[in-house]
Amino acid sequence: MAHHWIATRPGGLEVFSFEEYDVPAPQQGEVTIAVRAAGMNPADAKHVARGDAADFPRGLGYEVAGVVSAVGPDTVIASGPVQVGDEVLAFRITGGWATEITVPARDVFAKPPTLGFGEAANLLLAGTTAAEMLHVTRVTAGDTILVHGASGAVGVSVLQQAARLGARVIGTASPANHDVVRGFGGVPVAYGDGLEQRVRDLAPEGVVAALDCVGTDEAVDVSLALVDDRSRIVTIAAADRARAEGFTAIAGAMPASKEFRASVRADLVRWAGEGSLVVPVARTFLLADAREATELLMGQHPGGKLVLEP
Template identity: 80%
Template sequence: MAQCWIATRPGGLDVLELVEHDLAPPRQGEVTIAVRAAGLNPADAKHVARGDAADFPKRLGYEVAGVVSAVGPDTAIASGAVAVGDEVLAFRVVGGWATELTVPARDVFAKPPRLSFPEAANLLLAGTTAAEMLHVTGVADGDTILVHGASGAVGVSVLQQAALLGARVVGTAGAARADVVRRFGGTPVEYGDGLEQRIRELAPDGVVAALDCVGTDEAVDVSLALVADRDRIVTIAAPARAGTDGFRAIGGAMPASAAFRDGVRAHLVDLAAAGRLVVPMARTFALADAVQAATLLQQQHPGGKLALIP
């Protein structure tokens, strides 16, 4: 019997339950993965916070890393041939908080050997989000850009990918997290009163784009004040402000976002395999302690990525 976490109804972490279930063998175009690590993301809890009760129970977890335990007939994964025993990662899947799951082979990639299972299980949700933010704002070599929440998971991936593009990043963070921004090539600036002026002093020639990973009114207001072209402002956390103020919001549930993120996965796996994209980890939890892990994640400053270990 496999185990997985489900939300029994719409709500908070109190509606989560670890259950046992039978796992059907994979069909053509599917593989079964014995999970070695499951990534945690804020989107996991948002996925079950609301919705029609008729759509529940819902399984949690969008990305995993593990070992292939079964392969459907005549099936290859996104990165090529596959066999039982191969180490892989998968995104976007449904039900990753599990001991084992069967997923579409098109969403599975060979795990780069240099990545641990917890790192691999946290590579692609943050990585594809960061890549899309840079893509829709047209960030290019020589640009100076502003990133709100630069020390968070998406922000850290933005820092790394922006550096590969040749862009300079001024990144907001709390004082305790400034070293994280520096570590990944950004120029830190502390958020709070006077933020706009501090950014102007750090970037006297201006910033050409603003990428908002936090969604606060301060982040949005400063972005609007500093970036003239609203097509070069994007948020993943303030869709209401985007609608009223005329700039871009993106999200994994949007068809265009989903298509771009699916298309960029292989590139990001290649970057990680070459050591050019890393995943800072904070800690791991036993699968049975998923609620404790999700509680820490909701506190917003875990100091790196979290993973569940079956």
Template identity: 70%
Template sequence: MARRWVAEDYGDLDVFAEIDAEVPAPGPGEVTIEVRAAGMNPADYKRVAHGTDRSLLPLPVGYECAGVLTAVGPDTEIGSGGGAVGDEVLAFRVQGAYATSLTVRAADVFAKPASLPFADAAGLLLAGTTAAEMLHVTGVKAGDTVVVHGASGAVGVMVLQQAALLGARVIGTASERNFDVVRRFGGEPVVYGPGLEQRVRDAAPSGVDAALDTVGTDEAVDVSLALVGDRDRIVSIAAAGRAAAEGFHAIGGAMPASKVFRDSVRGRLIELAGAGQLVVPIARTYPLAEARAALEELKGQHPGGKLVLVP
């Protein structure tokens, strides 16, 4: 028996509940993980807020975790190869990571580098793969100047680090209190708010090659459109409506193309994190029993890093 958080209905955070749940033994192509840390993401509550398919209820919550293998199904290897009871692993694109234990598809499980703490590993892949796809669809390359809206957030920080590895220059919008975060990860901060377009132009007098939006505000979209002439080099993860209307990219983990790309880069991002080339800034950890309080902080939009649940 495991403890697990589920959404018993669709709506606000009051529909989340911690329950006892059976953990099925793994079949072929499956493994069971004792969870040591579960990464938290806005998608965890947004799916519940906007869901409509009642056949999925109660809905397990959480897409990524790190822990230790406690069982391996017959003739099964994990996504990175091998896999034995006792191995330390991380998993992404799973269902129900807010738990003490869960059985998942082995293909979504990877060996955890020994240098990577469980909390960091649990917070790596959703933000990391999202950032990688944003850079991919806009074709960011060495020598480019890029503006990133929301550069101090979890995805923004991953964009900063991966853009630096590509050799791109990044101007990152943020509040002044988060300027040090932007600088720490290789970006040049500018404050958002009235006059943003001119501040970016002043910082990049030779022009901006691409714009990556993690916040979805009208300001972020308007400034992106004003700065970047080629709409194929603008992407948002939070303004799908405007993207469809105005001809720039919108991506999301539920989109087939996004899923394929994000799955393809998981192993590489784990290697980079294990080598210390990708850092997961952890703002705070919460006990699993306090998941609802942690979600309240996450909804506040300014946690200053990843939030992680620790069973």
């Protein structure tokens, strides 16, 4: 019997329930995956906390990696032909915190052999978000940009993808995480009082775009002070300020965001397989301990991605 985590209603960890369930057999256009690793993202808990009661109960987890255990008739996955036993990753799905899951084949990609299951299961939510942030702010070679929260999961992916574009990144982080920013090619700067002037000192020529991964008033205020063109400021965490101040907010549920993020998944998988897009993993938890892992994810900076393993 398979097991999975569901949220029974909107709320906090108290609504998370670990239950037995019957995995549906895959139909045409579907595959079943024996999960080896499930990714964790702040969105997992946030979407439950503020969800619509009509959408519950609902599965938890948007990305997984594992081994194909069944294939629907006449089915290929996003990366091509598939057979039982193939190692794959999947995003964007619902209900990935599970021992086994049946998902649409269009959201499944062959896992590069060089990529561990834990890394593969945490690649695409953060990676596609980072890619869209760079896309909407039109970052290109030679640009100097500011990234707020550069040592977090999305920020680390931004650093690596910006480097591929030939852009220079100044990234905010606590002093304890400055080596992380440097390690991925960025120039670290401490947040807090005086941030605007510290960035100006590091970029006398100015910054042309600001990418906000944290949503604090400081991040928004400094971005507005430093970037003249508000179409080149983007946030994933301060939608209210974006509406009020006339800059861009993106989210995976927005149609344009969903379409763009789906379009870049294959590139991100390829780059990760080549070793040019790294997913730092901080800790691995048993699937049954998902509540404990979520507390760590939401309560502090874990220092990398978290993995759930059946």
